[in-house]
Amino acid sequence: MTTARALPGEHIHIAVNEQTAPFWEAAKEERLVAPRCGDCARFRMPPTPFCPHCQSKAIDWVELSGKGEVFSYTVCLKPPFPGEVFPFVPVVVSLPDADGVRLISNVVGGDIADVHVGMKVKVAWNPITDGWKVPIFEPDHGD
Amino acid sequence: MTDLRDKTAIVGVGATPYWRRGESWPRTITEMVGDAILAACEDAGISVKEIDGFAYYSSANAGYGESMETASIIETLGIPEITFTATLTGGGGGSAGALGLAAAALTHGDATYVVTVMALQQAKQRLGTVFAASAPKPENAFLQPAGLAGPGHLMALLARRHMHKYGTRREAFAEIAISSRNNALNRPTALKRTPLTLEEYFKADLIADPLCVYDFCLETDGAVAVISCLADRAKDLRHKPVYVTAAAHGGSRDWGRAFAWYNMPDEIFASSGHASVAKRLYAKAGLGPSDIDVALIYDHFTPMVLMQLEDYGFCAKGEGGPFVESGAIRIDGALPLNPHGGQLSEAYIIGMTHIREAVEQLRGTAINQIAGAEVALCTGGPAPIPVSGAILRNTL
Numbered sequence: 001m002t003t004a005r006a007l008p009g010e011h012i013h014i015a016v017n018e019q020t021a022p023f024w025e026a027a028k029e030e031r032l033v034a035p036r037c038g039d040c041a042r043f044r045m046p047p048t049p050f051c052p053h054c055q056s057k058a059i060d061w062v063e064l065s066g067k068g069e070v071f072s073y074t075v076c077l078k079p080p081f082p083g084e085v086f087p088f089v090p091v092v093v094s095l096p097d098a099d100g101v102r103l104i105s106n107v108v109g110g111d112i113a114d115v116h117v118g119m120k121v122k123v124a125w126n127p128i129t130d131g132w133k134v135p136i137f138e139p140d141h142g143d
Numbered sequence: 144m145t146d147l148r149d150k151t152a153i154v155g156v157g158a159t160p161y162w163r164r165g166e167s168w169p170r171t172i173t174e175m176v177g178d179a180i181l182a183a184c185e186d187a188g189i190s191v192k193e194i195d196g197f198a199y200y201s202s203a204n205a206g207y208g209e210s211m212e213t214a215s216i217i218e219t220l221g222i223p224e225i226t227f228t229a230t231l232t233g234g235g236g237g238s239a240g241a242l243g244l245a246a247a248a249l250t251h252g253d254a255t256y257v258v259t260v261m262a263l264q265q266a267k268q269r270l271g272t273v274f275a276a277s278a279p280k281p282e283n284a285f286l287q288p289a290g291l292a293g294p295g296h297l298m299a300l301l302a303r304r305h306m307h308k309y310g311t312r313r314e315a316f317a318e319i320a321i322s323s324r325n326n327a328l329n330r331p332t333a334l335k336r337t338p339l340t341l342e343e344y345f346k347a348d349l350i351a352d353p354l355c356v357y358d359f360c361l362e363t364d365g366a367v368a369v370i371s372c373l374a375d376r377a378k379d380l381r382h383k384p385v386y387v388t389a390a391a392h393g394g395s396r397d398w399g400r401a402f403a404w405y406n407m408p409d410e411i412f413a414s415s416g417h418a419s420v421a422k423r424l425y426a427k428a429g430l431g432p433s434d435i436d437v438a439l440i441y442d443h444f445t446p447m448v449l450m451q452l453e454d455y456g457f458c459a460k461g462e463g464g465p466f467v468e469s470g471a472i473r474i475d476g477a478l479p480l481n482p483h484g485g486q487l488s489e490a491y492i493i494g495m496t497h498i499r500e501a502v503e504q505l506r507g508t509a510i511n512q513i514a515g516a517e518v519a520l521c522t523g524g525p526a527p528i529p530v531s532g533a534i535l536r537n538t539l
Binding site for chain 2: 046088090
């Protein structure tokens with residue numbers, strides 16, 4: 001068994017702007033949020049200035065349950081950073097309580113061999129540089 | 144709609160040698176571009192001073208981190224006057240579509256001889272880890288932290304979804320890698336000339352499951368240029384004209400930034416993003432998949448070849464696996480694919496080697512000549528839009 005691990009946060013940097021700040025500020029507090037159009041109420045990800053359906057700029061930031069489902073995944077041989085070499089698991093996760101919009105993330109915890117399309121996952125948090133946190137996902141056993 | 148069918152033709156093609164990644168150093172991009180253009184002029188039988196147009200793609204970037212500057216190119220080559228210089232936006236998705244940009248210039252009387260060129264040198268930054276190396280931006284904060292270092296890692300997620308939805312097997316990806324390698328074995332220009340076996344394929348480490356090293360294209364250096372002009376003028380030049388029957392670029396919002404955002408609807412997610420462009424290309428050409436004699440399909444990663452075969456209608460959606468596993472894409476198959484060995488086994492110059500091979504096939508001078516080839520399809524890379532395709536032929 002090879003346990004799926006998070007990437008080392010000290011190598012991960014993000015930049016933030018007006019559109020994306022609410023997502024990352026909430027993430028700092030370990031809350032997963034997504035932008036929902038203030039007019040037509042449809043979700044979108046990543047955060048953008050306009051609703052692609054109705055072109056509205058109005059946004060409601062909705063706190064989500066953190067539950068997700070693996071839409072696709074890959075197992076990469078080694079991290080793209082200097083240091084320890086270990087396999088890790090990038091995933092595209094769909095968020096059922098946000099119209100199925102998707103996040104690009106990692107699965108951590110559990111055996112890498114168990115990762116599959118359709119796997120139920122729940123959000124966890126990986127501290128990175130400058131005090132930010134990025135959402136990652138653990139297997140959700142329904143407990 | 145103005146009918147540009149066969150109104151322009153490719154009349155010259157030229158290239159530098161192909162080198163392994165970084166080995167073209169210390170040549171400059173401008174020198175490599177110049178060498179390719181001069182070779183293309185020689186091939187066409189025209190003076191470089193007659194060049195008056197540039198139709199680039201990839202935003203006129205030479206790979207990643209370098210650019211092609213028309214001003215520098217004409218200064219160094221002594222081209223006296225330029226009447227058209229423009230580029231398709233995006234990246235390698237536009238390679239085939241740049242022929243349409245050239246056609247637009249030529250048919251509007253904006254230029255007489257238009258160059259389309261790409262040069263790639265990976266001495267400073269290799270493409271394989273380009274995303275890991277890029278500076279943090281708000282937009283890539285939703286991608287970069289997941290550790291997807293390069294384009295192959297990104298496209299592994301599309302391949303995995305295709306396997307899940309349609310039962311596609313790694314044997315299909317292997318078939319693409321192996322048939323491309325077989326086509327490269329006898330080519331002096333190919334950088335991979337040793338046979339690849341199925342056993343070796345399955346023994347290789349999975350860099351980004353389900354992709355192993357043989358599913359990735361080569362990382363190489365080099366430059367390729369082609370020259371287009373109006374079809375009437377082309378008839379008087381050195382070679383049999385290779386007519387640009389149609390070219391199309393663009394793509395749907397559903398595909399959009401593709402593997403940079405991953406929010407495509409399911410069917411488009413497990414695709415090459417070419418479906419809408421393919422449909423438009425065939426309509427413009429008045430031709431269909433059954434008319435294609437040889438397919439030059441952009442092969443940065445084997446699964447994306449398979450998905451393009453679906454999007455260009457050579458098989459039904461989801462049937463790409465069985466189609467390639469049947470042997471259809473081999474040199475003696477129903478749809479000979481990349482007889483030059485492609486980017487997987489010959490060299491990767493961001494789509495230009497496919498255009499070069501299409502020209503050679505339609506002149507009848509290709510090393511692995513497809514007997515009687517009259518119509519060729521060239522595609523640009525599945526990538527953030529634009530994606531593109533072109534249909535070329537040698538007989539009107």
